[in-house]
Amino acid sequence: xxxxxxxxxxxxxxxxxxxxxxxxxxxxxxxxxxxxxxxxxxxxxxxxxxxxxxxxxxxxxxxxxxxxxxxxxxxxxxxxxxxxxxxxxxxxxxxxxxxxxxxxxxxxxxxxxxxxxxxxxxxxxxxxxxxxxxxxxxxxxxxxxxxxxxxxxxxxxxxxxxxxxxxxxxxxxxxxxxxxxxxxxxxxxxxxxxxxxxxxxxxxxxxxxxxxxxxxxxxxxxxxxxxxxxxxxxxxxxxxxxxxxxxxxxxxxxxxxxxxxxxxxxxxxxxxxxxxxxxxxxxxxxxxxxxxxxxxxxxxxxxxxxxxxxxxxxxxxxxxxxxxxxxxxxxxxxxxxxxxxxxxxxxxxxxxxxxxxxxxxxxxxxxxxxx
Numbered sequence: 001x002x003x004x005x006x007x008x009x010x011x012x013x014x015x016x017x018x019x020x021x022x023x024x025x026x027x028x029x030x031x032x033x034x035x036x037x038x039x040x041x042x043x044x045x046x047x048x049x050x051x052x053x054x055x056x057x058x059x060x061x062x063x064x065x066x067x068x069x070x071x072x073x074x075x076x077x078x079x080x081x082x083x084x085x086x087x088x089x090x091x092x093x094x095x096x097x098x099x100x101x102x103x104x105x106x107x108x109x110x111x112x113x114x115x116x117x118x119x120x121x122x123x124x125x126x127x128x129x130x131x132x133x134x135x136x137x138x139x140x141x142x143x144x145x146x147x148x149x150x151x152x153x154x155x156x157x158x159x160x161x162x163x164x165x166x167x168x169x170x171x172x173x174x175x176x177x178x179x180x181x182x183x184x185x186x187x188x189x190x191x192x193x194x195x196x197x198x199x200x201x202x203x204x205x206x207x208x209x210x211x212x213x214x215x216x217x218x219x220x221x222x223x224x225x226x227x228x229x230x231x232x233x234x235x236x237x238x239x240x241x242x243x244x245x246x247x248x249x250x251x252x253x254x255x256x257x258x259x260x261x262x263x264x265x266x267x268x269x270x271x272x273x274x275x276x277x278x279x280x281x282x283x284x285x286x287x288x289x290x291x292x293x294x295x296x297x298x299x300x301x302x303x304x305x306x307x308x309x310x311x312x313x314x315x316x317x318x319x320x321x322x323x324x325x326x327x328x329x330x331x332x333x334x335x336x337x338x339x340x341x342x343x344x345x346x347x348x349x350x351x352x353x354x355x356x357x358x359x360x361x362x363x364x365x366x367x368x369x370x371x
Contacts, residue, residue, distance in 0.1 A: 080113050082161075083099075154177065174199055251276060312327065
């Protein structure tokens with residue numbers, strides 16, 4: 001939606017009264033696994049509440065605020081990182097925010113997801129968080145989606161943010177967003193490590209290798225050298241509060257072996273678990289930093305500056321400390337006749353066609369060449 005940007009932003013915009021007649025969130029359960037919390041905002045008026053957004057208004061400008069007020073955002077994953085991003089997005093004043101999570105809350109979630117309590121264990125994380133997020137801003141419609149994401153479902157959003165998603169799922173939905181012109185962001189935290197990846201449309205290309213797969217491949221080769229038959233490696237997510245996975249048993253045994261080598265006092269299983277729990281402050285710090293980086297990219301979209309040259313991928317390690325920003329590489333293009341092609345170019349041929357029909361289709365849609 002295009003709108004006029006005033007040349008002189010030193011003048012106050014026309015004041016607008018805050019809504020007071022319909023600020024309580026109403027909950028509606030939909031048949032597709034979505035719970036809608038309808039606030040007082042309506043997309044028809046597109047008026048900006050200067051009383052609520054005054055500081056943000058003068059920093060970003062009128063055009064950016066109107067873009068944000070007209071944008072629908074999907075945020076997938078309601079662990080610590082996802083809910084932190086959702087909180088910032090709701091406060092920023094986007095039109096609607098849909099939070100997605102198909103999993104229920106566990107005890108381990110309570111250490112990083114501040115909207116969950118012990119009474120919420122066993123309940124869906126998105127459903128529990130939606131009502132509390134809706135209370136932050138009466139102008140933003142917040143909804144919870146609990147079913148598995150589909151390619152068709154994400155096409156109705158302007159922006160899609162994936163957190164803590166498997167790489168295969170991020171690639172699949174990233175491709176869909178790229179082909180449909182949907183802004184896509186992926187964010188992850190791993191202890192003191194964090195990353196933010198953005199794809200804002202044509203021209204963006206991924207050149208990052210999968211470090212986990214490379215590490216597994218390297219270790220597998222070393223196992224072959226040691227001639228250990230039948231042993232396979234697979235990455236696992238550390239979970240200290242699940243006694244059935246034996247993660248803490250391994251940590252306790254390995255740490256005590258090291259303690260024995262260096263004359264360090266050993267620690268029992270309970271002490272080791274308490275030590276592992278001290279990682280939580282680092283995780284919270286990483287979560288806050290990564291969510292802030294995601295929101296910076298979202299503001300760029302709202303300001304109409306989500307171009308290749310303005311976007312940044314981020315990689316960080318707070319243990320060093322180390323933060324690196326990289327510019328997304330421009331997609332390589334090739335020329336055929338008067339037409340430019342890239343790895344994102346494609347033909348959409350619908351239905352069953354014969355070879356002759358396919359060749360005729362190419363002639364109609366490409367440079368006239370003998371085929």
